[in-house]
Amino acid sequence: MDQLVEIKSKIQINPSRVGLKYFIKTFGCQMNEHDSERISGMFELDGMSKASSEEFADILFVNTCTIRENADDKLYGTLGHLKQWKSERNNRRLLVGGCAAQKDKELVREKAPWVDVVMGTHNLTDVVNLLNRSEDWGPITEIIEEIENLPTEAPSIRESEYSAWLTIQIGCNNSCTFCIVPSVRGHEISRRPSDIVNEANKLVQEGVKEITLLGQNVNSYGRDLRIEGKPRPYFSQLLEQLNEINGLERIRFTSPHPKDFKQETIESVNSLNKVCNQIHIPLQSGSSEILSKMHRGYNKEKFIQKVDMIRSVIPNVSLTSDIIVGFPGESEADFQDTLDVVQYSQFDLVYMFQFSPRPGTLAENMRDEFISEDVIKERFLRLKELQTNISGKRYKRFVNTKQKLLIEKNSKKNKNIFTGRIDGGQLTHISKDNVSIGDIVDIKIIDSTPFYLKAELL
Numbered sequence: 001m002d003q004l005v006e007i008k009s010k011i012q013i014n015p016s017r018v019g020l021k022y023f024i025k026t027f028g029c030q031m032n033e034h035d036s037e038r039i040s041g042m043f044e045l046d047g048m049s050k051a052s053s054e055e056f057a058d059i060l061f062v063n064t065c066t067i068r069e070n071a072d073d074k075l076y077g078t079l080g081h082l083k084q085w086k087s088e089r090n091n092r093r094l095l096v097g098g099c100a101a102q103k104d105k106e107l108v109r110e111k112a113p114w115v116d117v118v119m120g121t122h123n124l125t126d127v128v129n130l131l132n133r134s135e136d137w138g139p140i141t142e143i144i145e146e147i148e149n150l151p152t153e154a155p156s157i158r159e160s161e162y163s164a165w166l167t168i169q170i171g172c173n174n175s176c177t178f179c180i181v182p183s184v185r186g187h188e189i190s191r192r193p194s195d196i197v198n199e200a201n202k203l204v205q206e207g208v209k210e211i212t213l214l215g216q217n218v219n220s221y222g223r224d225l226r227i228e229g230k231p232r233p234y235f236s237q238l239l240e241q242l243n244e245i246n247g248l249e250r251i252r253f254t255s256p257h258p259k260d261f262k263q264e265t266i267e268s269v270n271s272l273n274k275v276c277n278q279i280h281i282p283l284q285s286g287s288s289e290i291l292s293k294m295h296r297g298y299n300k301e302k303f304i305q306k307v308d309m310i311r312s313v314i315p316n317v318s319l320t321s322d323i324i325v326g327f328p329g330e331s332e333a334d335f336q337d338t339l340d341v342v343q344y345s346q347f348d349l350v351y352m353f354q355f356s357p358r359p360g361t362l363a364e365n366m367r368d369e370f371i372s373e374d375v376i377k378e379r380f381l382r383l384k385e386l387q388t389n390i391s392g393k394r395y396k397r398f399v400n401t402k403q404k405l406l407i408e409k410n411s412k413k414n415k416n417i418f419t420g421r422i423d424g425g426q427l428t429h430i431s432k433d434n435v436s437i438g439d440i441v442d443i444k445i446i447d448s449t450p451f452y453l454k455a456e457l458l
Contacts (some may be wrong), residue, residue, distance in 0.1 A: 011440035015047030016132075022048045022058035027074065028065025030254060031185075031214055032098055034165035036063045037125055039097070046128045054085060059093050059131070064100035066180050068360060069437065075100050079112040086114050093117070093131060097124060097218040102184040103360060105143050113139070120144055122184055145186075164208045166168045168196050168238065169215035174257065175295050177362035178284075178324060178355070181216055184315060190215075190262030192221050193234065197241050207439060210250035210406055211242070219256040219265055225340045234270040242367065243272040245325040249440055250406065250426070251275045255282065255322075257296035258306050266313045278425040279310055282322035283350075287334035290327050293366075300337055318394075325383060326376030328366035335379050339386055348394045348426065350387045354380050392450035395426060403428075405443045405455060407435055419452075428451040 149152025288299035
């Protein structure tokens, strides 16, 4: 009789694929990365082990994204290449999940009929059952449109032993015209604070030192729970509870929304010793007119007020942001507003995106106002040059300072170097001498670039 595997007394699977190998290709955001960790956990409950690459895999899961226009091209291009992979062995199985699968549904198998399972963002805990059904009855597409409760019982197989994602909320109640997340992830659903704290404690017991709280809009966390009968955010209180966990060293969070930033959240970041000195505040555009077309819920002046509020409480905070270049109707004056806000805000790092229309979004219907690709690319390069100069100056402030570094992984470019992040989130390189992955060490910053810091052990 097969051994019964049980995780939290909620998911029970009789392992049926012992000896088989799986591999997961992940596109997109941190939420997708965490979903892939949970898929890995389900596969390993079923007896499988992770392959080093798709070449050696029997089961391949493609976790898809929909954020940019080329996400679809990348997905179907990838599936086209995988047709040969699947045909090389009869027992291979190909599964597609994530946001693009949630959006395209049956279209995935219409374009790639060699796919065995298509599943959405809401039923990943059912992945093994869907795989079983596809083997018994043939290819299957199952998309759940909406869920009422966030499934928390799935195990996770993390890439890092020392850092972990922790989902506190799924879905989004905003209506940004460039974003398809509400369509593929649903409305906001917050997990109970006790569930989050319990999972954080479990992660710490497993050796995790740093957690990153995940949500589409983390600073509205808890509004739907109506704690104490009131529809108000509970994020600051959650940070306070997590800060009390013995053995937890660092707490990060992403991604918040500027319109929901409250003074109490900033004060929590400042006062709680385990919450990292880093705040992500997505600008998207510096033009009030474009922000209105984006349905962002704030204008240029209100965004600057949020930046001023943050810096008044935490003068040395590390600020990061997101910006979309070339949103429909963006004039040169609108783009100059963006440059002005970037210059004023002095972000440490900006994630920059060239606008591309997403099917199913309101922005897709603004085609008569689309900006030419040449103009978008030229503006993108100007923004990149400005931010690189700002980042270079911002990173220099760390030179000759003492910091604590969590060593996360090997450098991809130098076998003698480890990389990690200091409290402010800046990527930092250090020699492998006398340190190991997972260590939190005292360091001195000895040099900087606009993209990373160099350190030596103290």
